[in-house]
Every structure is written in structure tokens, then in C-alpha cells.
Amino acid sequence: MLTAGAVGLTAFTGPQSGTKQKTPVVATSFDADGVEVRKPAALLKASGDFKQALIQEEGVRYTVYRDVAGYPTVGVGHLVEPEDNLRVGDTISEERAMAFLTADLEEAERGVRQLAGALLLYQHEFDALVDLVYNVGIGNVSPERSPRLNAAIDSGDYDAVASQLDYTHAGGAVARGLQIRSERRAAIFAEADYEDPREIGNASANA
Numbered sequence: 001m002l003t004a005g006a007v008g009l010t011a012f013t014g015p016q017s018g019t020k021q022k023t024p025v026v027a028t029s030f031d032a033d034g035v036e037v038r039k040p041a042a043l044l045k046a047s048g049d050f051k052q053a054l055i056q057e058e059g060v061r062y063t064v065y066r067d068v069a070g071y072p073t074v075g076v077g078h079l080v081e082p083e084d085n086l087r088v089g090d091t092i093s094e095e096r097a098m099a100f101l102t103a104d105l106e107e108a109e110r111g112v113r114q115l116a117g118a119l120l121l122y123q124h125e126f127d128a129l130v131d132l133v134y135n136v137g138i139g140n141v142s143p144e145r146s147p148r149l150n151a152a153i154d155s156g157d158y159d160a161v162a163s164q165l166d167y168t169h170a171g172g173a174v175a176r177g178l179q180i181r182s183e184r185r186a187a188i189f190a191e192a193d194y195e196d197p198r199e200i201g202n203a204s205a206n207a
Helices: 048-058 094-116 123-136 147-155 158-163 176-191 197-206
Strands: 061-066 072-075
Touching: 048 123, 048 176, 072 094, 094 123, 094 147, 123 158, 123 176, 147 158, 158 176, 176 197
Parallel strands: none
Antiparallel strands: 061 072
């Protein structure tokens, strides 16, 4: 699999005019009849389709800003840590943004493996859970903070897992952007639908 760091942000934010880009592909397992099968989370990594959706949701910012909850953020939704030695208003290079994205995705993937445990997952189900952990942090999906999600995972109830992917509050208030992202996350998990609902809505309005 091509990692985000290997191909650069332009592979996910869209091709330049007059050029074509190939979407990175993640290997998928199939049974003897050619039907996709669920796999242990330990064998999965974030897909190219998911990385494109993630960048659409988070955007790419090269100047450190405060997110909706007031936290210093940069790159593709990277929460600035003390060791980053960055302050609001500082700028970073695309290379550093990619390094943050790669490290943050790897951390989120590890978090999903911890969260999912023995639950087998399709690629799109894994991607949706990576988005959740990337967005809210592994601490917020712990059994203490997200008991219903963990109960659904423990019981192997995939429909219940999909219904527990709504995380819509930031700074103590409902954020519309997080509502839309939660809807998209549920669609990825349940239907392998990576489309941006904002674009679908705009297309319908302009039809």
C-alpha cells in the first residue's frame, strides 16, 4: 500500500489541471467465490479512499490555527503537541504536514486495533473507525466514555456499531461540521459510501 507520506497530499486533494492521478489501493481479501471477507483489524490499514475523505473533512492548513474547540491545530487536523514547538500563527511545510498526517494515521490505526479487539472488519468498516479515532481521540472511545459503542463491538453487532459513530460536540456545543462528518462516517461504515454529503447536496440544489 502507498502511504500518505509516499504519495504526497496532491494525490488526495485532487489532480492538477490536465493530469491524472491514481488512487492508492489497499489489498482486500476475498473468498473462493470472489466475495469480500472481513479481516482482523491488525491486518488492515487506512485506504486511499479514506485518506481522501479525511483530507476533505479536515482540510489542509499550513498555518497553526485554533480548531472549533480552541486547540492549536495544523496540517490535516493535527493537534499541536508541546514537542512540535509550534504556536498559533506559525507555518509549516507540506513535508511536515505529511509527516504529521502519517504519524497521526498510524496512531489512529493502532487505536482502532485496540478498540476493535477480535471484531472482524471490512476495509470500509475499519476506515470509518479510523476516522472516529482520528477525529475524537482514543480516550473518547474508551469503555468509560463510549460504553454503547464498546458494547456493540463486544457483541459483534455491526448495525449497532454504525449507530454509535455520532460524535457531534466540540467545546460543549453541537458543531454542524461534526454532525455532517458523523453522517459520512456512518455511511462509510454501513455502506462503503465515501462521498461527501455536502457535494451531493450542492449537486441536487444545482440540478
